[in-house]
Every structure is written in C-alpha cells, then in structure tokens.
Amino acid sequence: MDRRAVYKTAWIGGLLLAPQLLLVFTFFYWPTGAALFWAFTLERPWGGGNEFAGLDNFRMVFSDTAYWGAVWRSMVFALGSTALAMGLALLFALFCDRQLRGYKAYQTMLIWPYAVAAPAAGVAFRFLFAPEAGVFAALNKIHPDFWNPSVNGFHAMILIVVAYSWKYLAYNFIFFLAALQSIPRALIEASAMDGSGPLRRMWDIQLPLLAPTMFFLLVINITDSFVDSFGIIDLTTHGGPSKATTLMVYKIYFDGFKGLDYSGAAAQSIVLMLLVMALTFVQFRFIERRVHYR
Amino acid sequence: MADIDIRSVRKAYGKNQVVHGVDLSIRSGEFVVILGPSGCGKSTLLRMIAGLEAITEGEIAIAGDVVNAMEPRERGCAMVFQNYALYPHMTVADNIGYGLKVAGLSKPERRARVETVAKSLGLSDYLDRKPGQLSGGQRQRVAMGRAMIREPKVFLFDEPLSNLDAKLRVQMRIEIRKLHNRLGTTSVFVTHDQVEAMTLADRVVVMNGGHIEQVGTPEEIYRNPASRFVAGFIGSPPMNLFEGRVTGPGEVEAQGIVLSVPHAGLARGQAVTVGIRPEEVLLGAAGSNTASIDVDFREELGSVRLLHGQVAGADFVIQVPATTAGPKVGHFSFEVPARAVHLFDAETGMRIDPVAGGIRAAA
Ligand SMILES: Nc1ncnc2c1ncn2[C@@H]1O[C@H](COP(=O)(O)OP(=O)(O)O)[C@@H](O)[C@H]1O
Numbered sequence: 001m002d003r004r005a006v007y008k009t010a011w012i013g014g015l016l017l018a019p020q021l022l023l024v025f026t027f028f029y030w031p032t033g034a035a036l037f038w039a040f041t042l043e044r045p046w047g048g049g050n051e052f053a054g055l056d057n058f059r060m061v062f063s064d065t066a067y068w069g070a071v072w073r074s075m076v077f078a079l080g081s082t083a084l085a086m087g088l089a090l091l092f093a094l095f096c097d098r099q100l101r102g103y104k105a106y107q108t109m110l111i112w113p114y115a116v117a118a119p120a121a122g123v124a125f126r127f128l129f130a131p132e133a134g135v136f137a138a139l140n141k142i143h144p145d146f147w148n149p150s151v152n153g154f155h156a157m158i159l160i161v162v163a164y165s166w167k168y169l170a171y172n173f174i175f176f177l178a179a180l181q182s183i184p185r186a187l188i189e190a191s192a193m194d195g196s197g198p199l200r201r202m203w204d205i206q207l208p209l210l211a212p213t214m215f216f217l218l219v220i221n222i223t224d225s226f227v228d229s230f231g232i233i234d235l236t237t238h239g240g241p242s243k244a245t246t247l248m249v250y251k252i253y254f255d256g257f258k259g260l261d262y263s264g265a266a267a268q269s270i271v272l273m274l275l276v277m278a279l280t281f282v283q284f285r286f287i288e289r290r291v292h293y294r
Numbered sequence: 295m296a297d298i299d300i301r302s303v304r305k306a307y308g309k310n311q312v313v314h315g316v317d318l319s320i321r322s323g324e325f326v327v328i329l330g331p332s333g334c335g336k337s338t339l340l341r342m343i344a345g346l347e348a349i350t351e352g353e354i355a356i357a358g359d360v361v362n363a364m365e366p367r368e369r370g371c372a373m374v375f376q377n378y379a380l381y382p383h384m385t386v387a388d389n390i391g392y393g394l395k396v397a398g399l400s401k402p403e404r405r406a407r408v409e410t411v412a413k414s415l416g417l418s419d420y421l422d423r424k425p426g427q428l429s430g431g432q433r434q435r436v437a438m439g440r441a442m443i444r445e446p447k448v449f450l451f452d453e454p455l456s457n458l459d460a461k462l463r464v465q466m467r468i469e470i471r472k473l474h475n476r477l478g479t480t481s482v483f484v485t486h487d488q489v490e491a492m493t494l495a496d497r498v499v500v501m502n503g504g505h506i507e508q509v510g511t512p513e514e515i516y517r518n519p520a521s522r523f524v525a526g527f528i529g530s531p532p533m534n535l536f537e538g539r540v541t542g543p544g545e546v547e548a549q550g551i552v553l554s555v556p557h558a559g560l561a562r563g564q565a566v567t568v569g570i571r572p573e574e575v576l577l578g579a580a581g582s583n584t585a586s587i588d589v590d591f592r593e594e595l596g597s598v599r600l601l602h603g604q605v606a607g608a609d610f611v612i613q614v615p616a617t618t619a620g621p622k623v624g625h626f627s628f629e630v631p632a633r634a635v636h637l638f639d640a641e642t643g644m645r646i647d648p649v650a651g652g653i654r655a656a657a
C-alpha cells in the first residue's frame with residue numbers, strides 16, 4: 001500500500017520545505033562551504049581578497065607541533081572521558097537494573113545532566129573544582145597546590161574530563177539501562193538456576209549481551225568528545241594553563257577568533273570534520289550489521 | 295532424587311495474594327503435574343520451589359531441608375523455561391555446559407559430559423551452533439540438556455511445550471516422560487493443557503485461583519472430580535453441568551429431567567449441580583433416566599463424533615463413536631446411566647460422593 005500523501009502542485013511542497021531548507025543551508029552548508037573556501041585560500045592580512053593556496057594551509061597545520069599537541073590532548077581527553085562516562089554509567093545501570101527495576105522517576109532524574117547546557121555545567125564545575133573554595137580549599141590548606149587546575153595542566157585536564165563526562169554519564173546510563181532491561185528476565189533466572197551468583201551473571205550473561213550497545217556508545221562518546229567539549233573548556237580553563245587543555249576543537253576557535261588565522265583554523269576544522277565523518281561512517285558500518293543473536 | 299514438602303505456602307505481590315495456602319507433598323521420584331487455567335498461580339508456585347520468587351508465608355522443604363532462605367543454586371533444582379531462555383550468545387555446547395562451568399569443572403570433563411547429554415538428546419550435530427540457528431524442537435532439547443547435565447535433585451518445568459507445534463508437542467511429551475522413566479528424578483511440571491497433564495503425570499494437582507482444587511492420579515481426577523471446577527476443567531469436551539435440585543431419595547431434577555442417582559443421604563430440596571460426561575450417555579437407549587436432545591451441529595473428530603444441541607433449552611454435548619449411524623441433526627433420545635451422574639453441592643461446589651452421600655472435602 002502506498003501511504004504517501006502527494007501534493008497536487010509541486011510548489012506547495014516546496015513552500016513547506018523552504019524554512020527547513022533555509023535553516024539547513026544557513027547553519028550547515030553555508031558555514032561548511034565558507035570553511036572549505038578559507039581552508040584552500042589565503043586571506044590578505046589587511047583585506048583585499050583571497051588568493052588560492054592549494055594544500056598549503058594543511059601543510060602548515062600538519063607541520064605545526066602545537067597542532068599535534070592538541071591532537072594528542074584530544075585523544076587523551078577522548079579516552080579519559082569515554083572511559084569515565086561509560087564505566088560509571090555501566091556501573092550505575094547495573095545497580096539500577098538490579099535494585100530499581102521499572103523505577104522510572106530515578107531514571108528520569110539521571111537523564112537531566114544531559115539536558116543541562118554546557119555553559120551551565122561549566123560554571124557549576126568551575127565553582128565545584130575551584131581551588132580556593134569548598135573541599136579543595138581545605139585540602140589545599142593541608143597540602144599547598146594539592147589541587148590547582150589554573151596552574152597545573154594535569155589538574156586542568158582532569159577538571160574538563162570530569163565536567164564533560166558528567167553529562168555523557170547520563171546519556172550512557174539511559175542506553176545501558178534500556179539495554180539491560182531488554183535482556184529477558186528468564187535468561188538471568190536460567191543462569192541463576194545454573195548456579196551462578198549476581199557477579200557471575202553480570203559477567204557471563206549481561207555484559208556479553210550489552211556488547212552492541214557498548215560499541216554504539218563507544219563511537220558516539222569518542223565522536224562527541226571531539227566537538228562537544230568546546231563549551232566546557234571555554235567556561236572552565238580557556239584551554240589553559242599553558243595550552244594543557246587546548247583540544248583540537250578549542251584550538252580552531254582560538255586560532256580563528258583570537259589569532260585571526262582564518263585559513264589555518266578553517267583547515268583544522270576540515271580535518272576535524274573528516275575525523276568525525278570517519279567515525280560516523282565506522283559507526284553506521286558496524287551498527288548496521290551489529291551482532292544479532294538470532 | 296528428593297521429596298518436596300510444601301506447607302501452607304502463600305504468595306502475595308503487595309496486597310494482591312495469588313497463592314492461598316498450598317499444602318502438597320511430592321514423593322521422591324514422582325512426576326507431578328500442576329494443572330490449571332492461566333493466571334491461577336501455577337508458575338508462581340513452581341518459582342517459589344525454584345527460589346526465583348520469595349515465599350511470603352509457609353515453608354518449602356526439599357529432601358527434608360527447608361529451602362525458604364536458600365538461593366536457587368543451593369536448592370539442587372534445574373528448570374526448563376517456557377521460552378527456553380537459552381543464552382543467545384553461547385553455542386549449544388556452552389549452553390548445556392554452562393552449569394558445569396559455573397560449578398568449576400575442567401574443560402575436558404565438561405566436554406565429555408556435554409557430549410553424553412547431547413547424544414542422548416540427539417543434539418550431537420548441533421553443538422557448535424547458536425540457539426538462533428535451531429528449530430523450536432531443537433531449542434527445547436537444548437533447554438532439557440541444560441537441565442539434565444547437572445543431575446539435579448528436582449526437575450522443574452514451566453509450560454515447556456507450549457511454544458511447539460502440535461505434532462512436536464506430542465513427541466516431546468513422550469520424550470520427557472521416557473526421560474523421567476529412565477532417570478527417575480522428581481519432577482514438577484506446570485501446564486494449562488489437560489492432555490499434557492493426563493499423559494505425563496503420576497499425580498495431577500489441579501489449581502484454580504491460587505488454591506489447590508484436587509490432587510490425584512489422572513484417573514482419579516477424571517473419574518471422581520472433587521469439585522465442580524475440576525469437573526468442568528478436566529475432560530474434552532468438558533462435562534455437561536446443570537443446576538438442579540434434590541426431589542427425593544436418590545432422585546434429582548435438572549432442566550425438567552428427573553434422574554435417579556446412586557447417591558444416598560441427600561436432603562430433599564438441596565440445590566445441586568448435576569454433571570454428566572458427554573461420553574457416558576447412551577444414545578438411543580430407552581430405559582429409566584432418559585431425556586432427549588435437539589442436535590443442531592455435528593462435529594467429526596475422526597474416531598469419535600460430537601453432537602451439540604439442547605436438552606430442555608440448555609446446551610448439551612454428547613460424544614458417540616464415529617461408527618454410530620444416523621442423520622446429522624435432529625431429535626434423539628438418550629439414557630444417562632445412574633452411575634454416570636456426578637453431583638456437586640451448588641453452594642460450595644464440592645463433590646457429593648455417591649456412596650457416602652456426604653460432601654467430600656477436596657483432597
Ligand atoms: N511479578 C508479579 N507481580 C505482580 N503480580 C504477579 C507477578 N507475577 C505473577 N503475578 C500475578 O499472579 C497471578 C498468578 O500468576 P502465574 O503464577 O504466572 O499464573 P500461571 O498459573 O498462569 O502460571 C496472576 O494473576 C499474575 O498476574
């Protein structure tokens with residue numbers, strides 16, 4: 001049966017589509033086009049047009065050690081935040097599945113962090129982890145510079161990893177919990193009848209059956225950590241101290257808007273875009289034919 | 295092998311009580327089938343034996359040990375689930391051998407025992423497959439194998455055949471009973487299918503609404519149903535039941551038909567339910583206890599034939615051999631032998647025994 005509704009005149013359909021097309025064009029194709037344009041051209045410092053630069057901008061980017069530093073820090077951040085956000089989310093979901101089967105209110109509360117905008121979360125964590133207030137002030141009194149993200153780059157990295165993971169913890173939790181609850185109860189019971197205790201059941205039954213969800217979340221978390229970390233960094237560390245938290249995405253912003261190197265920033269953003277596209281491709285490739293146990 | 299003692303066991307989910315004080319003794323090596331309509335609490339009772347459901351009140355003892363506080367793994371029971379509950383990510387061999395793995399047996403030892411069990415179930419060629427690649431009957435066998443391999447004290451079955459097609463169901467039913475004859479393990483089998491219950495059981499426990507209605511051999515529950523409920527539930531087609539009244543010594547009246555019955559000590563005017571099995575009436579015979587039926591539909595079942603119709607306005611079914619001659623529909627007279635009349639107290643639903651005449655309590 002053909003369920004499509006067909007408009008008699010084509011222009012009505014076009015008219016209805018227009019706002020959406022306009023949005024997509026304004027916020028996606030136009031910036032992307034502009035970035036592509038800048039990435040392959042060189043802007044004259046005092047205005048007066050662009051000249052074609054070929055791959056020079058990319059060569060510049062790749063030969064810059066500062067860029068590779070940002071790449072390395074992005075990897076550290078991606079692995080750190082993904083491990084933290086997924087690990088804790090899995091742990092919480094396992095507890096929740098065992099103790100609070102069907103307890104919807106609790107699940108709803110745990111999704112909230114995901115709905116909190118990055119600036120709000122960033123400000124909250126800036127206060128929570130401020131070295132001159134709260135718990136850390138007390139610890140710093142005992143041991144000076146026990147915690148000082150504004151000076152210590154390692155501390156700063158921990159700060160952005162924790163602040164960022166807080167949000168994705170919620171996201172991952174919901175997926176893990178849903179996946180756990182979709183495991184037929186009879187499987188857990190059969191395993192209990194076969195003599196296994198709760199930990200053994202987790203290891204032998206629940207975790208293997210979570211594998212597709214884990215893979216899905218792994219890709220999502222890593223991909224998002226490359227782009228979604230901007231808000232947190234901008235609100236907490238500004239990429240510092242001494243570039244210790246300047247990730248790829250932050251470096252684009254910094255070089256482009258602070259350093260006014262549009263061409264370099266544009267080249268970097270093309271690289272980042274390709275990276276995200278590659279990861280998304282991997283995800284679709286494997287999620288589509290993810291392990292089906294039927 | 296072990297006996298199971300269920301003493302005044304109750305189960306409540308919150309305020310909702312679903313098992314009301316069940317007492318049942320299952321002998322060592324016995325095959326007991328718990329039979330009842332859907333939602334009567336069969337599975338709940340079975341799961342309390344298994345340890346998958348907490349016992350709200352009362353006690354369950356397996357081989358003399360009270361198991362109320364024990365984990366499932368400490369009780370020595372193995373269970374076959376309705377949907378088989380095979381581990382989808384494990385091969386058949388790993389599914390069957392999982393219990394042994396948990397128990398810490400070495401790999402070669404496990405392999406040897408899995409192969410023995412698989413062979414006895416005809417699964418030898420499928421050991422490396424995943425459950426998703428098996429047919430319904432094969433999955434059923436894997437579930438059996440998984441239960442057998444640990445040589446449990448007790449087998450528990452929760453409607454294990456209800457997902458199979460009719461032919462396979464009959465076949466697996468026979469295999470399960472043969473297996474029991476071979477192993478002699480105490481078995482508790484839950485089903486809503488009376489044919490399954492009758493063919494498998496040493497004793498049938500008929501449950502209704504969280505109560506036990508009757509415990510007895512298949513023959514006992516068929517011959518002497520302890521209550522109106524059992525009478526209506528056992529037998530296919532079910533017993534014809536009418537509301538009636540005692541009109542004199544050894545005489546009841548129902549639907550305008552007067553029947554003499556062998557029951558003694560009935561009180562005149564007592565309200566009773568009269569039950570007559572479709573296969574126990576004699577078509578065409580003329581004597582005492584005769585009535586007539588208006589047959590409006592004839593159902594051929596191969597070896598037998600069912601005549602559906604009305605007796606004095608009430609629905610009535612008669613079963614006759616398929617060889618019986620006669621037109622399809624019409625007016626027939628039939629005889630109800632006095633010994634074929636079952637009486638139940640209209641108020642309590644309990645059976646009134648023919649000889650004693652008193653109201654027999656449910657077993
Ligand atoms: N986990 C549960 N929570 C609440 N009620 C339940 C639960 N499990 C079963 N019940 C109720 O208990 C009654 C008996 O269920 P069950 O033992 O599964 O019946 P069956 O005889 O069909 O196996 C049903 O009314 C069912 O709704």
Ligand SMILES: [Mg+2]
Pocket residue numbers: 336337338453
């Ligand atoms: Mg059930």
